[in-house]
Amino acid sequence: MSAVHLQIAGGIAMLRLDNPARLNAFTPAMLEQLVAHCDRLDRDGAARAVLLVAEGPRAFCAGADIGAWAGIPPAEFARLWVRGGHRIFDRLARLPMPTVAVIQAHAFGGGLELAAACDLRVMAPGATIALPETQVGIVPGWSGTQRLARLIPEPLLKEMALFGRRVSAERALAAGFVAEVAEDPLAAAQAIAGKLLETSPRATEVAKYMIHAAVGEDRDAMIEALGSGMIAASADKAEGVAAFAAKRKPVFPGT
Structure with missing residues (x-):
């Protein structure tokens, strides 16, 4: 059963994570569904913009499902899980049309890395971002120390990656990582995407x-x-x- 859905209407694509019972944490199947949808978006050219949204009030995405990777042998963890995740998030980042992540709730670990692969981000006031990997004995693996280093100041990145601190929507906005903080982040993202319909x-x-x-x-x-x-x-x-x-x-x- 698919947990990542794609809908296109009026030139705007909605790419939706739909695994709220697991806080939209990524499984291998979800990663493959995501890349398949990105391939379709690139191939058919029907969308002028892509909104990345998630179901549920508790989390935009809690990262990678620990149950999916905890037992993977080290060599396969590096080769399949980490490099595979990079390949898929890079696919999202390199879509030709603009992308907007709608962060309606907390974005942790791989969820934050997913949002970082988008061109813009809109957050709800109560949402937070974090890189909690060191708390379970690993490090960010899907560009949390690389792409994020280009998007936010080094001290703030170290605060999250080394100390595991959560960062509020207001601090993310002040750092330039977030374009807007809105009570209804989806409506705000739709308004941003709608302006693209007036451009070349x-x-x-x-x-x-x-x-x-x-x-x-x-x-x-x-x-x-x-x-x-x-x-x-x-x-x-x-x-x-x-x-x-x-x-x-x-x-x-x-x-």
């Missing part, structure tokens, strides 16, 4: 690629995507393809 889809996508290249989010792929997109619109590319199909020497116009 292609310009928004390219702007996201440019920013990702600047901050090191898959820089190599972003640079090549920008260059390839530019050359694909050129007369030279059209002439090269036509010449190949006609089995003749191309005459490039240089435009």
Whole structure:
């Protein structure tokens, strides 16, 4: 049974975690469902924006389900669980359309790392964020010490990762990690996403690629995507393809 759902309406996609009994903690099946939905979003191009939401009043996402990883041998833990989680969260981060995490309740560990993979975050006033991994003898494994280090100040990250302290929505807003704190974070996120319907889809996508290249989010792929997109619109590319199909020497116009 799926615990991650995707709905698209009016150009806005809703990517929803639906495992509230387990505080939306990730299982291997949920991770695979998430990446499958990301592949669909990238492939069909029907959405202008993606809202990442979660069911239940207690947690946006409590991270990875301890029962899913506690018994994994060390080598497999590093290779399958940690690297696999990175692959899937990176897939979310690199969607071409903007993404907004709607943090209606607490986001801990992998749940915080999931929210960090989105472009913007909106939090409810009573929600908190935390990296509690050291309390169970592990360390953040899905970019909590890497992507988060680009998004929040080092002292605040150390406060969470080393000391296990929870950070309020207000402090997250002051640190720039959160775009808005709202009593109804979903409505606030929908208003933000709605503005995208007034913008150029292609310009928004390219702007996201440019920013990702600047901050090191898959820089190599972003640079090549920008260059390839530019050359694909050129007369030279059209002439090269036509010449190949006609089995003749191309005459490039240089435009």
